[in-house]
Amino acid sequence: MPDSLPLLTVVLEEPGPLDRESATFRRLLAARLRYESQLRIVHFEETLTTKAIAALCDSLESKYVVFMRATQQLSPSYLATMLDYLEPRNIYLAEPVVYAGAIPKNVSATKIEDAYCYARDTDIYGVVFNTGRLALALEAIGDVDRSALYLSYRLYWSIGAVKPLSIGFSVATDTKAAIGLSVESDVERLVPLIATASKELRIYLVRYLALFLRGLRAEKATQVSLNHLRDVVRSFRLVELVRFVEPLQPFEAAWIRWLGGPGPEARPFKQLTGGDSYLLFSEGEQESGDDLLLYRLTCGGDVLTIRKSYRPHDNRPGFGRAGTYDFYSRPIGPQSTMLFFDRPMQADDNAEHLYEYFTRKHPEYTQAYFALNPKSPDWPRLMDKGFKLLPIFTTDFYEKFLISDLVVSSQIYNVRYRGKSFANSRFVYLQHGIQLNDMTDWVLSKYYDVFVATGELEADYMSALAPNETLNSGLPRYEVLAREKSSPTHLLFMPTWRFNLHQVSAESFSKSEYCRAINELITDPLLLNHLRETGRVLEVKLHPNVEKRAGHFKFSEHVIQSELGYREAITSAEMVFTDYSSAVLDAAFIETPIAYYHWDAADFFREQPYEARVDYSYDGLGPVFHKHSDLVSHIVQEDYLRSNQLFAKRRETFFRGVDPANINASIVERMLSL
Structure with missing residues (x-):
């Protein structure tokens, strides 16, 4: 054994047997053999928590520590570059460029901008901490959840900006974006309320808060109080950054605006033809009345009630304001531009079947397009069928979207262009599958004017969440x-x-x-x-x-x-x-x-x-x-x-309520009435 202390310890979190054939483990092992005096590898056989990390800091002899999971990925030069960087320096923090998916070949070409900051995972993994500095910080911030430790460490040491090294690390998952995160049951605060002027940190914080709120909708209870959540929003001025949250997490965006107050408890959510839908946030176990009760959540000693209501257009803040365009102002008619699409690379789903029916029955609608990637194997097939094809997600597609009066799709994508989105324009969601599982949190996060259901069982479930939008017609492909x-x-x-x-x-x-x-x-x-x-x-x-x-x-x-x-x-x-x-x-x-x-x-x-x-x-x-x-x-x-x-x-x-011979006709009747 060498006499000198190691420079870096890799703590590999892997509950249960270690996958010794994984690319990450083999890469770590190769580096361990090459940098024997500088590198240690510790297999941690439980899920890392803040308390576990504090105990590790007390036992590690290395100057620096990095936490990894065996399923995560690191670029081939990750450890070599990191060790070369660390050896001549005395730093608080070193980090790679962090990805959710595959690591690109040219990591240095990644633009470290606002969009990157918002998408970046802010957990502890892949980032090199100064072990001593982390131990000292934990004495003050050791009550936060592990998932907030990176943010809290940077706040504690006033590390406002970090320039990532030209190496990549991937957390190899995008699940948080969909399901949010849940913190440990005894956690009472998300982060320390230490002021920062760093926009980078504040963007990280607004994403972290949005993920926490998304997870809270599923968990239904937390020890974190409403007052602390308000303090986080106001201390870091997160309402100013809620635009980053809104495209993919509009429910949480409305929630953050309410926490930032003052303001009305009712927050506009989705513009509709006959009125608008609102989310209503209030403390205490409020009676729903005519409103739909969506959630009753426990936040520390507080109760938060979230409801949904439908209100006239003129209740909406800024309604009729000069300089804004109402995408509902033009009624649907033969002159309307319409967009239909399934997946970008695959048709043969509900949108294709409805498009074929619609253009056959209503040839007077000459500006109905079917959007698809030209490289899709379905492109030539649909071309032969006479579909008016439009390359999806191109400039032409977005220009057509801007002037369209209706979008019809079996998928929900975050389509936004020049102020237009599904939040303020007509969208018919045909679904790809059927809501057999409890998708409440997902359903409530999406914008749609019509949600096509199949049968009484699903329609009853959806009507409790979106009664004005639910149509029990059946899926077009069923016909x-x-x-x-x-x-x-x-x-x-x-x-x-x-x-x-x-x-x-x-x-x-x-x-x-x-x-x-x-x-x-x-x-x-x-x-x-x-x-x-x-x-x-x-x-x-x-x-x-x-x-x-x-x-x-x-x-x-x-x-x-x-x-x-x-x-x-x-x-x-x-x-x-x-x-x-x-x-x-x-x-x-x-x-x-x-x-x-x-x-x-x-x-x-x-x-x-x-x-x-x-x-x-x-x-x-x-x-x-x-x-x-x-x-x-x-x-x-x-x-x-x-x-x-x-x-x-x-x-x-x-399947009660679905007429196999009139599925498409029912949907077309509803969509033309929007």
């Missing part, structure tokens, strides 16, 4: 599916994705329970033998977020990755099964047998941005299996071919 159902040619497996695996390394993905369970099923000898003997093929339709991982699955002659479009795959299926995807309801709608395979029922919702709303065992439209052997038996014995009155009755109840 096509009912019309085009063909003779069965294959079995179809449609697994959904796992939110927590979206950005993990290839090594971690290959070792995940998700990958193992799917491979165990599709390589089952009994299943493969049955497929061979009966001449059947099992097509596996991977979720678009998983297609890039297709090489990890063990396909074979009779179990193949499906290249069919959704419509063709489902209409020609003999039986369709999934884990949790609502896509199988397309099959159930046309009376094709379905089934569920819940191999991870105990853990699935733990790291997802939603919770179960439907009990599949009692409300599912097909049987639920937890062991792959039981599912295989169901297939091999062809149980799915036998009629089942229970599932037939559930299907009828689920």
Whole structure:
């Protein structure tokens, strides 16, 4: 062992067995061998907390410390560059350029500007702290959550600006943006209220607060008081920066404005045709009256009630003000520009089917466009069908969006251009799937004039959140599916994705329970033998977020990755099964047998941005299996071919209110009335 103390300790957080084949671990190990006297690696086998970090600081002998997770990623030169930088200096903080996704080849080309600051993860990972300075700071700020430790450290030592080194680090996840964050149960303050003039820090703080508020909507309770939240907003003048929050987290933006007060409890949220929707924030257990009760949250010793109401246009602040344009002022008519789109690289979803119906039934609307990436394999197909195609997310697209009177899509994107957004213009959301899970927090964060529901169960759920916007018509593709159902040619497996695996390394993905369970099923000898003997093929339709991982699955002659479009795959299926995807309801709608395979029922919702709303065992439209052997038996014995009155009755109840022959007509009637 060398006599000198190490310069840097890498604390690798990995509860449970360490993935020694991961790119991050192998890169750390190589650096450890090269810089033996300067570098130490500590495997921390629990989740890091502020208290754990304080204890580590007391035990570490190195001058500097950096915290990492095995699933995160670092550029090849990360450690070499960092050590070279640290050796001749005595600094408080050193950091790389931080990403949520893949590290680009040219890290130095990244623009460190406001947009980068707002998108940057502000947790402790990847940043090098001076161990002694961190220990001293923790004596004062040791009551904050680990996720706020980086921000609190910079506030404590008045580190207003940091110039990142020309190396990259990726936290390899974007889940916080969708689900927010939850702090430890005993945390009573987010950050110390130490004044700063740094815009960089204040942008970090407004993002952190927005993520905290988003997480609070899910958690429903915190020890952090409303007064502290107000102090954070006012001390750091965060209302001035709420524009960074609004595009992706409009609910939290309204909340921050209310915390910044003074002002009315009602905050405008979405402009609508017949009036506007408002969010109402008030202390105490207020009665809802005619308003919709959305949340009742506990904040320390305080109760915060959040409601929703609909009010006339002229109640809106600034209504009719000179210099502003009302995008609702022009009624929809044959002269209107309309935009339809599904995914940028993939059509064959609800927008395509509604567009085809609409342009056939209403040829007088000559300025209806379908937006798509020209590189999409669907582009030539739609061109042959006579679609008026528009390259999506181009200058021409945004110019058309600016003059459009209506946007219709199966996806919700943050489309903004020259003051126009879905907050102040007409948008019909067709959905891609059905709200089987509790998506309340997500649903309430989005702008739409019409939310297309499918059946009484979903419509009742949505009406409690958006009664004026909900339309129980059914999805446009269902009308096509009912019309085009063909003779069965294959079995179809449609697994959904796992939110927590979206950005993990290839090594971690290959070792995940998700990958193992799917491979165990599709390589089952009994299943493969049955497929061979009966001449059947099992097509596996991977979720678009998983297609890039297709090489990890063990396909074979009779179990193949499906290249069919959704419509063709489902209409020609003999039986369709999934884990949790609502896509199988397309099959159930046309009376094709379905089934569920819940191999991870105990853990699935733990790291997802939603919770179960439907009990599949009692409300599912097909049987639920937890062991792959039981599912295989169901297939091999062809149980799915036998009629089942229970599932037939559930299907009828689920889709109640939907007329298969008039789905598109119902949506068109509603959208033309906006």
